[in-house]
Amino acid sequence: MSQQVLARKWRPTTFEQLIGQEHVRKALTHALDSGRLHHAYLFTGTRGVGKTTIARILARCLNCEQGISATPCGECSNCWAISENRFVDLLEVDAASRTKVDDTRELLENVSYAPSQGRYKVYLIDEVHMLTTHSFNALLKTLEEPPEHVVFLLATTDPQKLLPTVLSRCLQFHLRDLSPDLVQSHLEHVLTEEQITYETDSLWHLAKAGRGSVRDAMTLLDQAIAHGQGSVTSASVIEMLGTQGISEIPLLLADIAKGDAIEALKRIEQLSRETPDWMALVSGIQSMLHQVAVTQIDHDAINHLSPSEQKAVRELATQMSPEFLQLAYQFALTGYRDLPMASDARSAFEMLILRMIAFRPARTGEYLSETEANCSTPDTESRPEPEANVSAVTDGLGTASIPPPETSHDLSERKRHEITDPVVEGAVIDLGSESGHQMQDETGEPAITVDARVLADATLVSEEQPEDTANEVTDPPLGLSLSPDAWVYESRLLGLNGMTASLLSQTVLISASANEIILATNPHTHSLINDMHQRRIAEAFALQMGQSVELVVEVRGDLVETPEQNRLRVSQERLALAKKQFTEDPFVSALTEHLDATVRIESIEPRDGGTHV
Numbered sequence: 004m005s006q007q008v009l010a011r012k013w014r015p016t017t018f019e020q021l022i023g024q025e026h027v028r029k030a031l032t033h034a035l036d037s038g039r040l041h042h043a044y045l046f047t048g049t050r051g052v053g054k055t056t057i058a059r060i061l062a063r064c065l066n067c068e069q070g071i072s073a074t075p076c077g078e079c080s081n082c083w084a085i086s087e088n089r090f091v092d093l094l095e096v097d098a099a100s101r102t103k104v105d106d107t108r109e110l111l112e113n114v115s116y117a118p119s120q121g122r123y124k125v126y127l128i129d130e131v132h133m134l135t136t137h138s139f140n141a142l143l144k145t146l147e148e149p150p151e152h153v154v155f156l157l158a159t160t161d162p163q164k165l166l167p168t169v170l171s172r173c174l175q176f177h178l179r180d181l182s183p184d185l186v187q188s189h190l191e192h193v194l195t196e197e198q199i200t201y202e203t204d205s206l207w208h209l210a211k212a213g214r215g216s217v218r219d220a221m222t223l224l225d226q227a228i229a230h231g232q233g234s235v236t237s238a239s240v241i242e243m244l245g246t247q248g249i250s251e252i253p254l255l256l257a258d259i260a261k262g263d264a265i266e267a268l269k270r271i272e273q274l275s276r277e278t279p280d281w282m283a284l285v286s287g288i289q290s291m292l293h294q295v296a297v298t299q300i301d302h303d304a305i306n307h308l309s310p311s312e313q314k315a316v317r318e319l320a321t322q323m324s325p326e327f328l329q330l331a332y333q334f335a336l337t338g339y340r341d342l343p344m345a346s347d348a349r350s351a352f353e354m355l356i357l358r359m360i361a362f363r364p365a366r367t368g369e370y371l372s373e374t375e376a377n378c379s380t381p382d383t384e385s386r387p388e389p390e391a392n393v394s395a396v397t398d399g400l401g402t403a404s405i406p407p408p409e410t411s412h413d414l415s416e417r418k419r420h421e422i423t424d425p426v427v428e429g430a431v432i433d434l435g436s437e438s439g440h441q442m443q444d445e446t447g448e449p450a451i452t453v454d455a456r457v458l459a460d461a462t463l464v465s466e467e468q469p470e471d472t473a474n475e476v477t478d479p480p481l482g483l484s485l486s487p488d489a490w491v492y493e494s495r496l497l498g499l500n501g502m503t504a505s506l507l508s509q510t511v512l513i514s515a516s517a518n519e520i521i522l523a524t525n526p527h528t529h530s531l532i533n534d535m536h537q538r539r540i541a542e543a544f545a546l547q548m549g550q551s552v553e554l555v556v557e558v559r560g561d562l563v564e565t566p567e568q569n570r571l572r573v574s575q576e577r578l579a580l581a582k583k584q585f586t587e588d589p590f591v592s593a594l595t596e597h598l599d600a601t602v603r604i605e606s607i608e609p610r611d612g613g614t615h616v
Contacts, residue, residue, distance in 0.1 A: 010221040013193055015056055016063065016086060018073055022189050022217055024053055027176045031057070032073040035064050040071075041174045043146055043155040045131075047162040048178030051216030054158040055095075057178070058127050059085060061156060062093050066121035081121050092121040099130045104137040111145050114153055123154050131157040132164035139166050146172050180215025183207065184307035189217065190224055194235065199228060201235035207309045208240045208249075252287045253315035256295075259331070259359045260322040267356050271349070281348040282339065285355065289335045295319045296328045299502065302534055320535065324364060324501030331359045364500075483547055485515040487563075494566045497543040503536045508567040513557070520544050520552050523559040532556055582607050 015021045018028050027046075034040060044061070046054040060075075063085045067075035075082050084090035096110060110126070118124045128134075134142070146155060146169065157173060159165065187203075187210040194201045209227060213220030223244075224235070231239040241249060251274055258267040274284070294312075297304045298320040305313055323331075338355035345351030483493045490512035499507055509528045513521040520541075524532070532540075541554040564572070582604055585591060595602060 009225050010218050023181045024178050035073040042149050043173040045157045045173035045175045051218030052178040058156040062125040065123045092118040092124045095127045097129050099133040104141050107138040107141045125154050127156045129158045132159045132161045183210040186210040186220045202237050204309045205235050205237040205240040212244055249287045252291050256319055262360055262363050264360050275349055281352045285339045292332045334359050487512045491566045491569045499543050503539045506532050509565050511562050521555045523557045526558050529558045
């Protein structure tokens with residue numbers, strides 16, 4: 004064969020040429036240079052990470068005519084013979100094809116004889132976990148007490164299948180999967196030396212497709228060169244890998260961030276014409292969502308990506324909130340699991356994208372997406388809220404539910420009681436022993452009936468407490484006073500959202516001038532306000548003041564009440580007031596007394612299930 008495949012041509016022959024695996028290289032180099040050698044080595048790891056390659060390098064180091072060292076000459080007859088697989092004292096065995104005990108005994112018959120050409124007789128047994136128990140037993144005695152001139156080099160992808168007695172007799176080295184950026188760098192070096200033109204993005208696709216294996220990536224590189232007719236381009240690599248549409252993922256996620264379902268469906272229609280691998284697209288969405296989430300924490304965490312991917316990821320990081328990213332990522336995981344079960348992969352992919360858009364949080368001033376607004380019915384605004392979830396839990400006698408007005412045919416107007424005090428959704432009432440029986444008065448009607456809509460329409464806003472507007476979505480009004488005393492309220496009106504708004508709510512305003520805004524916070528929050536968040540906050544202030552300002556965020560130990568602390572305090576006070584007024588309400592008191600019941604105070608929760616009430 005005139006042409007040698009790249010994976011074999013560029014196989015390392017010295018430790019200096021080895022890619023990655025620094026922890027293994029240091030240990031073996033020190034052992035060789037200091038003469039502290041072991042008679043058995045075990046190399047573990049996934050396919051293509053360098054197990055047998057390191058074993059061959061070690062064999063060359065042990066048998067180089069220049070002496071034992073971590074840097075064999077590579078020029079002597081022994082080094083050449085090992086490189087060309089004709090060194091008689093290097094016995095390579097594929098345990099997957101020689102599993103019988105007789106094969107092992109035959110292999111070990113010549114162990115006692117001295118090497119015929121080199122310094123050591125080296126037994127390289129690949130996929131050693133495939134040996135049978137009897138074969139292991141035949142090997143065990145020799146492995147425990149081999150002759151001084153014998154070294155065993157074992158390699159396996161599944162060390163869990165090895166007997167503990169074998170593991171205890173070997174020095175173990177686990178080879179890790181290589182990172183995509185390291186593999187990409189190696190592919191660039193190979194193509195440069197081979198004088199083959201390439202596009203950087205195409206090598207990134209090949210490195211990711213190799214899944215941590217240098218050999219797999221090199222094999223794909225050979226295929227890409229053939230597919231691209233002597234050059235390696237992104238278009239040809241994507242076509243070869245069957246990952247058409249991967250470049251559309253940032254645009255699709257941008258549509259999701261904007262809530263533009265119509266544009267997203269159009270983009271999917273265009274993708275379908277390329278007959279893409281829908282599973283690969285979902286996997287690509289997962290990967291990009293992860294990169295976006297990481298970027299929001301550390302702007303430089305994606306420097307290993309290609310320039311085009313870095314640009315796309317950083318743009319998405321400014322468009323998607325951290326909370327939605329987590330939800331979308333969970334949707335993608337579920338979609339990847341459910342896609343094979345769908346009758347049509349494309350329809351399942353469309354439903355996944357529409358699900359992400361449907362659960363996307365509203366932005367400032369936004370209540371309905373354009374699609375939702377166009378599809379809404381005329382009576383949308385007048386549609387009533389869902390009924391409150393009020394149930395009575397019995398002591399082992401079943402559950403008695405308070406029916407909504409539409410199903411309560413026996414309701415008596417004189418027995419209805421309008422609850423005007425603040426209450427919350429989901430209050431649970433424990434009934435006494437008589438609760439299992441229907442209780443009636445002298446007229447034969449139920450003794451107690453409650454209109455559930457009363458509870459559904461009740462709020463937690465009392466006349467004494469101002470309504471908390473922490474979650475209101477409004478456009479930032481111009482001309483805020485920006486004084487420290489008003490910061491608790493005005494910080495919510497700067498038009499920020501997501502994690503940036505959350506971090507801002509944990510600061511206090513020290514001063515605000517025409518050119519400079521000074522904020523203060525605690526050390527923990529200060530560590531989270533990175534350059535991206537500072538830029539967003541500065542832009543929000545610039546919008547208010549009509550000019551760019553310099554933002555300074557200081558760390559101070561003694562802070563006044565922050566907006567977040569104010570919100571929590573007001574919420575707790577309102578919830579405590581609601582609990583008090585609910586339990587003291589005359590109707591609730593009559594209900595609990597008449598049914599021998601008690602109110603579970605801890606079951607009273609805000610309507611939205613959070614701390615804001």
